[in-house]
Amino acid sequence: MDTARPATGLLTEVRDSLRTIVATSVKDKLGLDIDPAAVGWEQPPDPRFGDLSTPLPLKLARQARRPPMVIAEQIRDALIERGLPLVRDVTSSAPGYVNVRIDAVRLLHQVVEDVAGARGEYGSLPPSGRKAVVEHTNMNPNKAAHIGHVRNACLGDTLVRILRRCGFQVEIQNYIDDTGAQVADVVLGIKHLGAQMPAEGERFDHFCWDLYTEVHRRYEVEPELREVQREYLHLIEQGEGEIAAFAKQVAERVLAGHLRTMWGLGISYDILTWESDIVRKGFWRHAFETLKGRGSLVYETEGPNAGCWVVRLRGIPEFAGLENPDKVLVRSNGTATYVAKDIAYQLWKFGVLGLDFDYRPYVQQPNGTTLYSSSPPALAGDIAAGLQFGHADRVINVIDIRQKYLQDILRHSLRQLGFAREADSSVHFAYEVVALSPETAAELGVDVPKDAKGAVPMAGRKGIGVKADDLIDAAEAKATAEVRQRHPEMTDEQVRDLAHAIAVAAIRYYMVRFNTNTLIAFDFDEALAMNGNTGPYLQYAYARALSILRKASEAIPGCPADPSEALTWSLARSRFDAGLEVLPAEKAMAMTIADFTAKLQAAAAELLPSIVAEYAFGLASSFTDFYEGAPVLSAESDARVRRVCLVCAFIQVMRNVLDTLGLPSPGIL
């Protein structure tokens, strides 16, 4: 059988072929032009209808002025007449569906051939030559990461992995606002209020978590401190002197904590971009000079914005309801607003600013890659030859939904200023925030009304929130207890590694399994759950498959223990003769495997990592069904080697899926 498959995935290919044939037959027999892409081929609710069904005849009935069943029969006959290698039979059913049954043996054969051909790349699309910049994490470097940041980073990192599998070259940027008020607050806490620096060994970002809350408590009782804050902020923005130098130190030390936390979750970055470098380099000044008088960047001489440079947004429907729809970019005192700097920065991401950062290698990451950083010229170092940051075809900013208005302004400003392509290619990947379930909030000592419904918002200034590291620690503790019980033979180090892998899976899966517009009411019990629809369940299915293979390699002469070698070995020995008996669970799992690419594409197109999470659960479930219903080791020899082959294919694909979600895939659980 031909092993060179089209890149779109087996099931997509089958659907596309069906669509083309259907569109042709509708044209021939009914004289109607339809868009093949609009013909849906979905799994029917009841397997007796087949594997793929379309309700197209129902939709066409009125236009064609024919009963749906008549159309269904015509389409059915056309499909039978044309014939497709993987299609076993075609039926029509009331009130007007066309159903296709896939040939199980051929499907199995094709799927395992595909997996064996692509291995770690199974499901992926070929390189598109397009570059995407994904900016995520973007934490203020003034206190420890909380679970909201974890959602951002997990969504961002998973999106990156999805896009890479969909053929994009992806650059991951992490923007560090080291000159903002939040850093000033912490600096003030230490330098002005005299907070004791943390002891050696204590996490500095954790220390700042409490200090930040304390500083804001003091603002409440000593409003005059606000004056000091303003002064500090000014000094930090200027970038000169002792306070600015100390602020930089604070930012670096907090960032070190953030990176450690995120690396622990398997999240890495390509480039850190510092607000202070954007300011120092004069990104905005440069943009301002080229934009002045261009498009709708105008100087107002009257009205509420008199004395300001604004971008005209009036007339754009989205901003129609606002009393003052234009956006100030340069204040009447001559300073630039946040949006102004963001416009310049966004232009840099597309490589159209006309200015670039200096760079230096910043740190070696646990995944082996070098994390680079923008840099003051004096510290700039060599970066790898040919390395170039920015210059994206598409820019995706991962920021929670509360920033929608600002991101809309950014995008429309780009357009108004003459950057239509960049505006069209700027995407705000918005997601709802993480709040606290009433139970978890109460556990943290937050006053929650007894009849409280809904979630309690986190509030950093009040110290209401869950630190990312506390969540990870709790997950590791729970996993450790489980692992010790299940594997008393393991060394402490083995237990620790495995517990960590399980904890990461639980947390990352929890963070991406929800729709992005679902507010997560964070609950410790739910986030740490390891049964049911959870990350550890996915790992468990994977580990059970490996366990079968281990046993198979002992029981079957010549069968390798290594999954990749075993796949090659078992494929060469499997028979896929027509008419062979294939169990429904085998076929169902093969169908699911064959759908991976389609799910990846959907996730990338809709910017919905949850699609991959849902798919992963479905794939693991299909394996569990197979596990329960299709014995491997005790099967007669032909079925046995074929099932070993299927198990190997599952191992490979599940590993790819887990990797796409950023979940570790330990061989034992």
Place this chain on the structure above:
RNA sequence: GCGCCCAUAGCUCAGCGGAUAGAGCAUCUGCCUUCUAAGCAGAGGGUCGUUGGUUCGAGACCAACUGGGCGCGCCA
């Protein structure tokens, strides 16, 4: 005031205009001398917020309403 989002099983959530609305958790009943029970099989549990409308067909689309969340600066 204007704008965006949400409302589906006791709880947390899926659900692309199509067939009998699904999953996990929780509850109950079973299943570990047979490939890992972090599992599986089964049971109970639903007026899809309300009311109109469009459609052969609406949980999904439209309108209004109710209840909740968020946003709307010469802050960042």
